[in-house]
Amino acid sequence: MTNIPGQRVFAKANLSAADNAPLYMRIKRLIIEATAKGDLRDGDAIPSERDVAELLSVSRVTVRKAFSELVREGIVNQKRGSGTYIGGTVVRVEQPLSRLTSFTEDMKLRGIVTRAEILSLQTALPTPEEALKLSLSPSERVSRWRRLRYANDVPIAIEHAVIPERFLPDASLVRDSLYAALDAAGFKPVRALQRLRAVALDDEESDLLEVPSASPALFIERISYLADGRAVEFTTSHYRGDSYDFVAELTLANEATA
Numbered sequence: 001m002t003n004i005p006g007q008r009v010f011a012k013a014n015l016s017a018a019d020n021a022p023l024y025m026r027i028k029r030l031i032i033e034a035t036a037k038g039d040l041r042d043g044d045a046i047p048s049e050r051d052v053a054e055l056l057s058v059s060r061v062t063v064r065k066a067f068s069e070l071v072r073e074g075i076v077n078q079k080r081g082s083g084t085y086i087g088g089t090v091v092r093v094e095q096p097l098s099r100l101t102s103f104t105e106d107m108k109l110r111g112i113v114t115r116a117e118i119l120s121l122q123t124a125l126p127t128p129e130e131a132l133k134l135s136l137s138p139s140e141r142v143s144r145w146r147r148l149r150y151a152n153d154v155p156i157a158i159e160h161a162v163i164p165e166r167f168l169p170d171a172s173l174v175r176d177s178l179y180a181a182l183d184a185a186g187f188k189p190v191r192a193l194q195r196l197r198a199v200a201l202d203d204e205e206s207d208l209l210e211v212p213s214a215s216p217a218l219f220i221e222r223i224s225y226l227a228d229g230r231a232v233e234f235t236t237s238h239y240r241g242d243s244y245d246f247v248a249e250l251t252l253a254n255e256a257t258a
């Protein structure tokens with residue numbers, strides 16, 4: 001058995017027989033308590049299923065059940081062929097709700113490497129909803145990008161952006177950043193309205209985001225505007241529920257204006 005930091009936690013452990021909780025829950029609790037006490041830290045390796053089973057005199061099936069729940073809850077992550085480590089694989093990002101930024105800018109500020117995979121790109125007449133959101137006449141064409149956004153190589157959002165063609169006549173110019181392309185064309189948005197709600201991902205979205213089917217996600221709709229008031233972007237996105245915290249600053253309502 002290799003000597004790794006997590007081994008001490010299990011070597012000292014005593015799964016109290018007086019405890020009524022199922023064994024796998026007691027193993028989970030052991031790991032969670034060790035992280036709370038600082039005995040196990042982010043990035044620490046924990047012993048293999050087989051080693052934990054041996055150290056605690058329990059079956060491997062029990063340990064597997066505890067590990068798979070811990071993975072699902074983002075407390076540990078498993079790297080194929082390498083082992084189990086404390087901490088989730090997904091970066092967790094805080095986005096202030098009052099600043100208009102792009103995905104690329106948001107991530108760059110945090111030193112996170114991003115990329116965008118274009119899942120589909122089309123230019124067509126707007127749907128009635130798109131025409132309404134972007135205040136377009138039904139004959140004004142739009143381009144639509146469906147992109148999978150990665151943070152440090154982990155897929156964290158699916159974005160569907162709709163932009164009137166007149167702002168970006170050559171849709172192929174959009175590489176990693178839509179806002180950079182809009183900026184280069186002289187149409188970077190300066191203001192946006194955003195609404196968000198919780199949803200469960202469908203099977204296709206779960207596959208793309210590499211999470212179990214029906215995992216929770218944030219559905220976000222953004223309409224952004226140019227300084228002259230024209231709508232330039234209508235984007236709907238699904239963000240993995242475990243990857244983004246949206247933070248809003250609240251001030252006490254002034255009684256005179258409330």
Ligand code: 16G
Nearest residue numbers: 102103104177178179180220222235
């Ligand atoms: C953000 C915006 C999205 C925008 C994108 C541009 C949210 C919820 N959405 O992801 O509306 O299209 O940034 O990013 O914040 P890009 O310039 O990196 O393509």
